Structure formats: structure tokens, C-alpha cells
Amino acid sequence: MAVAGVTAYDVLVIGAGFAGLSAAARCATRGARVLVLEARSRLGGRATAFPDRETGELVDNGQHVLLGCYTETLAFLRDIGAIDHVSAQPQLSVTMIDRHGRRSRLTCPTSLPSPLHLLAGVFEWDALSWRDRWSVLGMVTPIKLARRERLPGAQRKAASSGETVESWLIRNGQTARIREMLWDPLALAALNQPPDRAAAPAFARVLGEMFGSDPRAAAIVLPTKPLHLMYAEPARRYVERHGGTVRMSAAAKLRVDSDSRITVTANGEHWSAKRVISAVPWFALPDLFDAVPAPLTDLVHRARTMESCPIVTVNLWFNRRIIDEPFIGLPGRVMQWVFDKRLVFGLLRAEGASASLAEARPDRPRAAAGDEASHVSLVSSGAERIVSRPNDELIQLAHQELYEAMPEIRSATVVRTTVVREPRATFSLAPGQPARPATETGVPGFFLAGDWIDTGLPATIESAVRSGHRAADLCIG
Ligand SMILES: Cc1cc2nc3c(=O)[nH]c(=O)nc-3n(C[C@H](O)[C@H](O)[C@H](O)COP(=O)(O)OP(=O)(O)OC[C@H]3O[C@@H](n4cnc5c(N)ncnc54)[C@H](O)[C@@H]3O)c2cc1C
Numbered sequence: 001m002a003v004a005g006v007t008a009y010d011v012l013v014i015g016a017g018f019a020g021l022s023a024a025a026r027c028a029t030r031g032a033r034v035l036v037l038e039a040r041s042r043l044g045g046r047a048t049a050f051p052d053r054e055t056g057e058l059v060d061n062g063q064h065v066l067l068g069c070y071t072e073t074l075a076f077l078r079d080i081g082a083i084d085h086v087s088a089q090p091q092l093s094v095t096m097i098d099r100h101g102r103r104s105r106l107t108c109p110t111s112l113p114s115p116l117h118l119l120a121g122v123f124e125w126d127a128l129s130w131r132d133r134w135s136v137l138g139m140v141t142p143i144k145l146a147r148r149e150r151l152p153g154a155q156r157k158a159a160s161s162g163e164t165v166e167s168w169l170i171r172n173g174q175t176a177r178i179r180e181m182l183w184d185p186l187a188l189a190a191l192n193q194p195p196d197r198a199a200a201p202a203f204a205r206v207l208g209e210m211f212g213s214d215p216r217a218a219a220i221v222l223p224t225k226p227l228h229l230m231y232a233e234p235a236r237r238y239v240e241r242h243g244g245t246v247r248m249s250a251a252a253k254l255r256v257d258s259d260s261r262i263t264v265t266a267n268g269e270h271w272s273a274k275r276v277i278s279a280v281p282w283f284a285l286p287d288l289f290d291a292v293p294a295p296l297t298d299l300v301h302r303a304r305t306m307e308s309c310p311i312v313t314v315n316l317w318f319n320r321r322i323i324d325e326p327f328i329g330l331p332g333r334v335m336q337w338v339f340d341k342r343l344v345f346g347l348l349r350a351e352g353a354s355a356s357l358a359e360a361r362p363d364r365p366r367a368a369a370g371d372e373a374s375h376v377s378l379v380s381s382g383a384e385r386i387v388s389r390p391n392d393e394l395i396q397l398a399h400q401e402l403y404e405a406m407p408e409i410r411s412a413t414v415v416r417t418t419v420v421r422e423p424r425a426t427f428s429l430a431p432g433q434p435a436r437p438a439t440e441t442g443v444p445g446f447f448l449a450g451d452w453i454d455t456g457l458p459a460t461i462e463s464a465v466r467s468g469h470r471a472a473d474l475c476i477g
Pocket of ligand 1: 014015016017018019020037038039040043044045046047061062063064065066250251252253279280281284287288311422424425426449450451452459460461462464
């Protein structure tokens, strides 16, 4: 077998999602020459965008929401020069329309320290009765415990791995109404699994980070560009400026010899590499190997048995604007959030940047219904029950829920619809799932990155970036 590029690259990274690209960028920053191999013909993995067949608009594979506590993701965006591609709220502030069509707004004031700002927000929130508002006090101790859990020597756990999010919330005195209006939407968005299925520790960890010392940690941060333009293309350029290479349509295979020498193959080329970072998801790991090396048998078995959870997004284009803010929560419904994509991208302007909406979307030459049109994305997380329904049914469901929440929009005309299914959007957090792997493997020089690595966080962008940075740090030393 001819082995090329033996000395050309210091590190090989397999997979160009958030994990692989953040690992590659960090290695490049530290002076390593990096080769990134990506199987698909576009970058970004599970956080990407594609051109809509009819309108030419770049459509995300699903709305992605970041939080102020995504510290490593924001540092990564800063490093690659893409921090302007997100827009952050000053504090957590969300409009909700409940199952009866009642609109309300939860706003946590930044003037108060965390988690007092959450308590103040909830006490001001007129969607809840006084009994529901008081119940939030039951979460103060669990959130404090979750904050402390990350410190060395922490003894008490905020939640036990055998209990679900729902039972944990009930055990801490949360009423049905505050669960439906506040905790369940947060848990579904963060964990992508219904609260009666997902284990509580990962949610406790999210709350510990959201309601940590900085009140801005809970603020919502939205991409202001289609996803692959937001981070993946800037990361590619960054790696290339630092002497690295990013190859697409390059599905990698890995061979580990008995002396632990690693050979990577893609498109008939071979590289013998001292340091390799696999940043592929759990479901793709087994296919990396024709013959699974003995030290990795258990890891591959665990990856194979990890279950996945779907997300469904229904995109509707209306002939006019139907909502007047970038996003609205629809708690208690199958479609839990609605985002106005043009307002989301328009945040770029609202934040005072000079780019216009058209500049932010240079790729929408044939928008479905002219400049007055709106493109809304309805998101269903934890979508096991609906993911295999036909498109027509999903579109009808999205319409129906939108009309029930906002009867005033019935006069708007739908001009185009699409459905995006991501059956393996995230891994399952249900109790009893296989343990998540560490960054280091039994093979010297072979490291793992990806949202599914044991970061303590659920399958999120922040988990992916933390794992990528960790792998790069161990790899480069
Ligand atoms: C619809 C949807 C909505 C989401 N919403 C949110 C959200 O709001 N907030 C949030 O934080 N997270 C969200 N997530 C989760 C988030 O997208 C993921 O956690 C994150 O993108 C995972 O990144 P990753 O790099 O670990 O994996 P991936 O993005 O899956 O990247 C892995 C890459 O490896 C490549 N690959 C696989 N096998 C090979 C091979 N043999 N050779 C070369 N390349 C290979 C794949 O093609 C892929 O590009 C959402 C996910 C989806 C699908």
C-alpha cells in the first residue's frame, strides 16, 4: 500500500462538524499542520444548511440555538473570526403562547445576580399563578448543587442518573403548569428528548451552566447566517490560512496495526499518522473500521448500541410577515418553537451591524413571494412520535398548531412548504444508555471528539466544541 503524506500533516481530523472543526482550529492555532477529512460534500455535519430547490434560499437543517453559557463555542467563533455571525440577547427573554392561545413574556433582569434573576423573572411572569411562581424556589438548591458539581471535591449530586427529568422536577416541587411553561420547553430544547424519558443529570448540568454566576449565561444566542456560513466555512478558511487542508467528499477509513500505527485512507489515498482525532458521531464510528482493533472493541460496541433521537422541522413560507419577533415558544404543543428566519438573520441589523438583510442572505435570488414574504421554521424536538409521518401530515400539523396559537394569521397565504427530518439529531439520554466515552482511547495517538463524548452536557454544539478543544489539547499537549 502506497502511503502518502507521512510527514505532511501533524494531525488528521476525521469529520467536519463543530467538534472536528473546533479541534482542527485549535491544533492549527498551536502551530500544527492539520488535514481534515469530511465524508459529505458540504461542511457542518448536523449543523449545516442546504439550498432550497425552489427558492435558492439557504435553509438550515434545523434551527440551532446557542446560549450565553456556550463559552467554548463563543471562544471558537472568536478565534476563527466568526463571532459577528451570532447575535446574543442581553438577558433571557422569551415570548410564550400557551395551549389556550395566551401570550406572555418571561424576562430575567440582568441587574440581579444569578439565579435571583430567574426567580425575579418567574415572579413577574403573569402566565403563572402565584402557586406556580412560588414553586420555582424548589429549584434553587438543585441548581446550586449542579453549579457546584463541576468543582473538584463536590459531594452531593443535583440529580441521580436513574431518575428522569420529569420525576426530578416533581421531586423538587415544580407544579404541572411551571413544568409545561418553563422547564419542559427548556429540557426538550436542550436534551431533545421528552422529560419523562431523558435522565435528569444532563439537564441539571445545563441548568447549572445557564444559571451559573453570570446572569447573561442564560441569554439566547442565535446564528445570523445559514449554519455552514456561520462557522464551518470560516473554520475551513482559518485552518487553511494556518497551512492545513480541508477535504470534502472524503470518507475516511482507519486501520490500526498491532504496533498501534494508524493508517487513514480516503479516496484511495493513505496517510500514516501519529495523531488522529475522530470527530464522527456515534452512529458513524463503527464504519470507520473494516476490522475493529482489539483495544477499541468495547468503544465500538457502545457506539453501536447508543440510541438516537430525532428532530423535525417544518418550514413554511407565507406571503407576509406573521410574527413580529425572531422566535416564540409554543409550550405544550408538538411544534414547540416558531422562528422567523428572516428576522433571525435580520438581527444582524438590529445589533447595529452595517450589513443589510439582503447582504446577510446573498443567496436568496428567487425568494418564494417577494420581499414581504416570511419564512418560518417550526421545530419539534424529541420527535419520535411524528418523525415517520408523511410530509403532508407534518405540514398540516404545523399549520394547525400555528393557527391555534395565532388565529390572527389565518389570512396569510402559505406559498411554499418543506420538511426536514433529522432522525439521528442527538443521542438518547434515557437512563440505561451505554456510558459515553472519554477523549483518550486504548490506542496511543487516537483521540475522540464529538458531542457524544463524555462532557457531561447533552448533545449540543457546546458539548461538540468542548470535546473538540479537549481532543486538540491532549493531542498537541
Ligand atoms: C435539527 C437539529 C437541531 C439542533 N439544534 C440544536 C440547538 O438548538 N442547539 C445545540 O446546541 N445543538 C443542537 N443540535 C445538536 C448539534 O447540531 C450537534 O450536537 C452538533 O452539531 C454535533 O457536532 P459534531 O461535530 O459532534 O457531529 P456532526 O455534526 O455529526 O459532525 C460529524 C461529521 O463527521 C462526518 N463523518 C462521518 N463519518 C465520516 C467518515 N468516515 N469520514 C469523514 N467524515 C465522516 C459527518 O459527515 C459529519 O459532517 C441540533 C441538531 C440537529 C440535527
